[in-house]
Amino acid sequence: MAEAFHRRIAADGMAVRALLAEIRGWLSGRGLDDAACGKIEIVLAEALNNVVEHASLDPKDEIALDMTLAPDGVGVDLRDRGAPLPGLTPPRGDPPPLAGDRDTLPEGGFGWFLIRTLTCGLHYAREGGENHLSLRFAPENKAERNP
Amino acid sequence: MKLEVTSHEKVRIITVPEPRIDAVGALRFKEAMRAATTDGPDHVVLDLGQVRFVDSSGLGAIVAAMKQMGAGRRLDLAGLTPDVAKVFRLTRMDTVFVIHEDAEAPLRRATG
Numbered sequence: 558m559a560e561a562f563h564r565r566i567a568a569d570g571m572a573v574r575a576l577l578a579e580i581r582g583w584l585s586g587r588g589l590d591d592a593a594c595g596k597i598e599i600v601l602a603e604a605l606n607n608v609v610e611h612a613s614l615d616p617k618d619e620i621a622l623d624m625t626l627a628p629d630g631v632g633v634d635l636r637d638r639g640a641p642l643p644g645l646t647p648p649r650g651d652p653p654p655l656a657g658d659r660d661t662l663p664e665g666g667f668g669w670f671l672i673r674t675l676t677c678g679l680h681y682a683r684e685g686g687e688n689h690l691s692l693r694f695a696p697e698n699k700a701e702r703n704p
Numbered sequence: 705m706k707l708e709v710t711s712h713e714k715v716r717i718i719t720v721p722e723p724r725i726d727a728v729g730a731l732r733f734k735e736a737m738r739a740a741t742t743d744g745p746d747h748v749v750l751d752l753g754q755v756r757f758v759d760s761s762g763l764g765a766i767v768a769a770m771k772q773m774g775a776g777r778r779l780d781l782a783g784l785t786p787d788v789a790k791v792f793r794l795t796r797m798d799t800v801f802v803i804h805e806d807a808e809a810p811l812r813r814a815t816g
Contacts, residue, residue: 570728577757595757595787602759606727655796659771664764667795671760674794 559627560587566622568614568637573605576622587626596675597631597694603668604635604690612639612688630677630696637688647681647690650674705732707740716744717782717807719751725762733762737769746777751807753783758791767797782807 562583566572577598584594601622608620614637621636642648650669655662673679678693708719718740725733741748750766752758758766770779782804784792792798804810 570726574724574726574728591786592790595790598757599759599787599791602726602757606759606761610727652795655800659800662767662771662800664768664771665760667760667763671791671794 559625562622562624562626564622565619567616568609568612568618568620568639569616570606570609573602573609576605577602580624583624584626584631589626589631593631593694597633600672600675600692600694601633603672604633604692607668608635608637608639608688612637614639628696631694633692633694635688635690635692638686639688641683641688642681645681645683647672647679705729705736707736709740709744711744712811714745714747715810716741716748717751717811718748719753719807720755723755724757725755725765726757726759727761730761730765734765734768734772737765738772741769741773741777741779747780747810748773748778749780749782749804749807749810751782752785752788753806755788756785758788760791760795763791763795763797767800770801778802780804780810782809 562580564576566576580601581594581598584597605620608614618638623634625632648669650673652670653663653666672692676692677695678691680691682689705722708721710717718737722729750769773779780802783806784803792803
């Protein structure tokens with residue numbers, strides 16, 4: 558049986574923070590272990606913060622999140638009416654290099670790398686003035702107490 | 705963001721008494737770190753034992769906190785919880801910082 562979770566939130570950081578806490582509770586309440594919940598929380602934090610910081614939305618504009626939990630894993634769809642991703646393509650997410658002395662260490666650029674590393678599927682489309690990002694997570698970390 | 709600062713002879717321990725360093729709090733964290741590291745020992749340990757979650761903005765702020773301390777001074781990390789450790793490991797930032805099991809470890813080394 559698949560279970561579904563839907564929310565619409567304001568496009569601001571505090572609303573993202575509250576939603577992440579709610580999602581974590583929802584997932585752990587359905588038997589996902591801490592590692593799986595952590596993985597999903599990191600990816601959704603990066604994806605939602607990207608929208609808040611780069612989509613040029615007004616804070617009163619909304620971001621829609623639809624999540625399904627099924628035996629074949631977790632799927633999340635994010636939709637917003639903000640600016641499209643540059644080139645209509647999600648960045649490759651190459652990790653910034655760490656070589657060199659500490660003054661040149663990167664202080665950003667890890668968001669898409671984390672999203673791509675921790676998901677098993679990612680799809681972006683611009684449809685009808687809307688950004689639609691689909692993320693998939695493999696099911697391997699479901700807690701044993703709740704198979 | 706309020707940080708808890710404990711100074712020992714050779715090491716200053718800075719504890720983050722909050723569950724998250726994220727996009728909302730990253731800038732305030734960086735500024736609080738600047739205030740907490742302007743003076744004191746050259747060796748600073750950031751105790752993240754109460755922090756459950758760091759996103760890429762929080763990670764960037766920790767790197768920035770280390771860079772703003774200036775050359776010749778050192779920022780170590782301690783007490784990484786599982787999700788925080790995962791972010792440091794995946795981004796390989798765990799190769800940039802010395803990471804201690806807990807904030808007491810560098811003190812034991814400094815005195816023992």
